[in-house]
Amino acid sequence: MKIILTESKFNDTLTKLLKSQDIRVSYLYFNHNKYELKGTVYLYKNGVILGYRHGYDFLYDFDQRFGRLTYVSHFPNIENLDMFRYLPPENVVEYFSDNLVSHIKKDNPYLFK
Numbered sequence: 001m002k003i004i005l006t007e008s009k010f011n012d013t014l015t016k017l018l019k020s021q022d023i024r025v026s027y028l029y030f031n032h033n034k035y036e037l038k039g040t041v042y043l044y045k046n047g048v049i050l051g052y053r054h055g056y057d058f059l060y061d062f063d064q065r066f067g068r069l070t071y072v073s074h075f076p077n078i079e080n081l082d083m084f085r086y087l088p089p090e091n092v093v094e095y096f097s098d099n100l101v102s103h104i105k106k107d108n109p110y111l112f113k
Contacts (some may be wrong), residue, residue, distance in 0.1 A: 010091050018043075021083060023050060025096075027103045037062045037069060039100040041078065052076050058097055067112040069101050 005013070018025060022045060029039035040055035049055075056078040060069040078096055079089035105112045 005088075005091070007091075007094075010087075011095055014087065014092070014095050017083065021045065023083075025099070027100050028055070029100065029104050031062070034064060035062055036060065036072075037104070039104060041096050041100060043081075051078070051081050056096070058100055060101070064111075069104070071097050 024044045026042045026044065027039060028042070029037060031037050037060045039058045039060070041058065042055045043050040056074060056076060058074045059072045061072055062069055074093060074097070077089075078084070079087075079092040084092045
């Protein structure tokens with residue numbers, strides 16, 4: 001059987017998966033300098049950090065002229081967690097990256113035009 005997942009269906013599925021497993025996600029971010037921004041995703045289950053204890057880092061290039069963040073890389077591989085093994089890895093990375101970017105934009109509207 002072939003199942004086609006659109007981006008919105010995938011985001012809903014992953015959100016429901018995290019909720020059903022009682023996993024809380026938190027985001028932390030800071031500027032390395034005026035050209036780079038680093039964000040970290042932490043996953044918690046029952047108050048204990050799930051996966052890598054220092055979180056999962058996402059690095060972005062920041063273009064101040066246009067207020068644009070461009071994904072560069074992430075480390076360690078959040079997509080390798082057991083709970084995500086049946087999901088497309090690139091979609092898992094995109095889900096957390098997009099949520100981190102929207103969290104950053106919501107907290108810093110003056111940076112993004």
